[in-house]
Amino acid sequence: MYPSLKHTFDKILKISDEDWQTFESIIETKNLKKKDYLLRQGQICRAVYFLSSGIIRTFHLNDDGKEINTAFYFQNDFLREIESMTNHTPSKKNLQAIEDSTVLFFDKAKLTALYEKSDFYQKLGRMILEKLTIIEQRYSSFLTAYSPKERYLYILENRPELIEQIPLQYLASYLGISRESLSRIRKRI
Amino acid sequence: MYPSLKHTFDKILKISDEDWQTFESIIETKNLKKKDYLLRQGQICRAVYFLSSGIIRTFHLNDDGKEINTAFYFQNDFLREIESMTNHTPSKKNLQAIEDSTVLFFDKAKLTALYEKSDFYQKLGRMILEKLTIIEQRYSSFLTAYSPKERYLYILENRPELIEQIPLQYLASYLGISRESLSRIRKRI
DNA sequence: CTTTTCTTTTGACGAACGTCACAAAATCAT
């Protein structure tokens, strides 16, 4: 079961049959229709999520009540909603399906129990976090190092799936600009 | 020895005398004069750093050759230069002292050996990474959710030490704007 | 197929930004 998750684990740190069997037993599944929420602002996040299929976005509302998108997830991504889960605090962010999606999730309490059982999970958890931290660092460099137009061109070059599959109104705030400005940047090619 | 590091550890995860003694044995120290580099772009980062005293900045050059500052570190901060260390790839970033600084560093190979010895270090490492990831997530939200002026006001309110102790020319790129624009925002109060 | 709803584009306008050049102020080194 869950071959794509197993494959994703294996790429990070080869998982033994035994460890995988134990891990499989804590996996739960959730199906989301387009526009369904996986997590809402204010809720406490109690699980680690792995996107099995579909597309999910992270967004929050700024002081003006405008939606700010800070992440888009595709197949085989781990969702980076660490703050709420780690600190047991209400999430500032929403996780919402952009397309019908299937999410695997691993309950935090069960995961903690696994951490005690075998070193392996602890190590895997650390390595996944390393990857997530790197992604976040790259995103903030991306936002500070480039102008709006350069950011769009960068995405066009390096993450075309965002432009093809994410509504432009969502993508705009991810690029740090308004909907209309993104439209005009696209026009200027 | 190293009371502030021990205290910082304890706040994250209570460290036993035994674990601390083992850990102490791998600690090394580096003193930096103002403008000295702890790490240069292109070098491979081989240690985790903890800033014992002083101020350090992270910056890199964008395509126009302009310096982009993406982090400032103060006393008792862990430095977030994860990508190069984790992936053994040349660093894209520079770590440079803004003031005379003392850095504790923990060699990656020695740290890995500790990870094998006791679960504790593995867990501590994971928890530190969780904190670093949260910081990075907040920074990117900060950049996308607020206008340049709002970003300055936010820093003024929440991180006044940046405005007091970081040269404005460095702070500007951290806020995602030009030196001159920051100067004008300050003028408009 | 048609209507409704949602998304993207366009126009107009004022504000803010980046850039270049230079001036003023502060800091450093001798």
Add this chain to the structure above:
DNA sequence: ATGATTTTGTGACGTTCGTCAAAAGAAAAG
């Protein structure tokens, strides 16, 4: 102390941005 260097502020200018309002286009619902 004083001259050199670095940092910060200002002026001018063209460009791009955000906003509001409305139109055009695409997608969803009946």
